Amino acid sequence: MKIAIIGAGAIGLLFSYYLNQKHEVTLYTRTSDQAEMIQSRGIHLIDGGLSEVGKVTAKPIELWVGAEDLTIITVKQYQLQSILPQMSEYSEGKGTLLFLQNGMGHLKLLSDLKVENIYLGSVEHGAARLNGNTVSHNGHGVTRTSVFKGNKTLLENLVRTCPEGFQLTLEPDFQEILVKKLIVNAVINPLTAAFRVENGTLIRNPFFYQIVIQLFDEVAKVLHLKDKDDHFGNVVSVCEKTSTNRSSMLKDIEAGRETEVDSILGYLLEEAQNKQMTAPLIYNYYQLIKGIEYQKEGSV
Amino acid sequence: MKIAIIGAGAIGLLFSYYLNQKHEVTLYTRTSDQAEMIQSRGIHLIDGGLSEVGKVTAKPIELWVGAEDLTIITVKQYQLQSILPQMSEYSEGKGTLLFLQNGMGHLKLLSDLKVENIYLGSVEHGAARLNGNTVSHNGHGVTRTSVFKGNKTLLENLVRTCPEGFQLTLEPDFQEILVKKLIVNAVINPLTAAFRVENGTLIRNPFFYQIVIQLFDEVAKVLHLKDKDDHFGNVVSVCEKTSTNRSSMLKDIEAGRETEVDSILGYLLEEAQNKQMTAPLIYNYYQLIKGIEYQKEGSV
Structure with a gap:
């Protein structure tokens, strides 16, 4: 066609x-x-x-x-x-x-x-x-x-x-495939971009791994995830399989380009707001990535 | 003498x-x-x-x-x-x-x-x-x-x-002078070290400033601060007065040295635990700085 x-x-x-x-x-x-x-x-x-x-x-x-x-x-x-x-x-x-x-x-x-x-x-x-x-x-x-x-x-x-x-x-189910990817993107992208590390480092560094757990838990809560363990396993598995990759958000940050943080963490923040939930980690990493973008623009 | x-x-x-x-x-x-x-x-x-x-x-x-x-x-x-x-x-x-x-x-x-x-x-x-x-x-x-x-x-x-x-x-009052410095150290040190920026950038970058507010609020809650506004004013004033300085924690990180995160955020985490409070931001930045130290040790 x-x-x-x-x-x-x-x-x-x-x-x-x-x-x-x-x-x-x-x-x-x-x-x-x-x-x-x-x-x-x-x-x-x-x-x-x-x-x-x-x-x-x-x-x-x-x-x-x-x-x-x-x-x-x-x-x-x-x-x-x-x-x-x-x-x-x-x-x-x-x-x-x-x-x-x-x-x-x-x-x-x-x-x-x-x-x-x-x-x-x-x-x-x-x-x-x-x-x-x-x-x-x-x-x-x-x-x-x-x-x-x-x-x-x-x-x-x-x-x-x-x-x-x-x-x-x-x-x-389109929701299911988008949610699955959203969770992976919401955890791996901002953290690798904030820490400036490859995907695999998130699970190899025991301190960063604690943050992976912390951010994932918040994302799972905001999305009312039922099959939480499967999704967490998927995040870890993506980190393993793409161990030496630099995430798209990290690459965007390094190239001084706009990132997709609005469609990922920004979307989750809106969801949290609609559900009247607090999401301190999502909020923190949203502001952090926005702050890095702002620094790159040479505005400071 | x-x-x-x-x-x-x-x-x-x-x-x-x-x-x-x-x-x-x-x-x-x-x-x-x-x-x-x-x-x-x-x-x-x-x-x-x-x-x-x-x-x-x-x-x-x-x-x-x-x-x-x-x-x-x-x-x-x-x-x-x-x-x-x-x-x-x-x-x-x-x-x-x-x-x-x-x-x-x-x-x-x-x-x-x-x-x-x-x-x-x-x-x-x-x-x-x-x-x-x-x-x-x-x-x-x-x-x-x-x-x-x-x-x-x-x-x-x-x-x-x-x-x-x-x-x-x-x-x-020794508590008062140590608490005042602890608050300044708990906010400015980890954030400048995590973002790799000078002290003044924390208040000039509007997104980083949101994180300053978020982390300060949590520190104030854990310490049961009464004169919260004064302490926040003090944090901002230190950022202004030392605008072009790199914080001691940032310098430690850059030199690959151990930081004082245990005595600052580690202490606050213990306080939160003793008071049975959650402190997601303090926990996050504690793990983040520990994670950076771990990376520097060449363990990954």
């Missing part, structure tokens, strides 16, 4: 490279420079010792008019606001969108969207954008997807046709 | 340099190398653009036998355990000691000490040891002292004879 991919960060490049093997992908980028670069040189995928190049059609985002069967939105959650009006305008009640953002803050935006089918996904790959047309595939995971509204026809098609080494799964 | 000063860190060097102007000081050092260096070259004091040298008698700690009228103990709180037996052995119910440690964890050790007079003090000078016989006097404050047990004769003498630029005050 014809697939549009919005956003040429690590996830956008990764999905474009793989899905183009089975589908006709057009990658929409923020700048026309990047579109030209990808159009002329292809996407370079680095995977361990291997280096591959895949040809992909690329265009600047302004040219997206909903012409493809499925559009996959890979931009950060805080960038959604600026592209959703365009999605709405051209969809006019039709069309199919798959959102791959971290966190859960975007769900309330999607409810208002006049689109026929909306899918949600959670990406468990490790990937880093090395430059405008190069992505490093650091960890092979799966992409869990689910239906948010509408029918699942296109999603089933996508899951059935996923290329080798790039598995997609179709799950019954 | 004859004064012994135990410990040749920043505070030990500073007190030796100034008090020797009016008294006969012997400075006791941990290593005989440092004693020889100070004995032969004197103490170099750097104060703004000025550089002065003061001759002081220096000996290794093993030679202390309580021969002086007053002994001032300037070592860190966590080093007290190793020297108190020596103090006890030679004092035999007589003698006069002045303790200048941060925190309040050492008070329970002092109650058991068989010494006639025990004084406590809180140093509000900014000072940094540059090498074994050089100290930089970065901020001129006062040293607040008070009687813990015994009579105040020698302390009054010391306060009356303090040299110019090095004021000592005699205060009625």
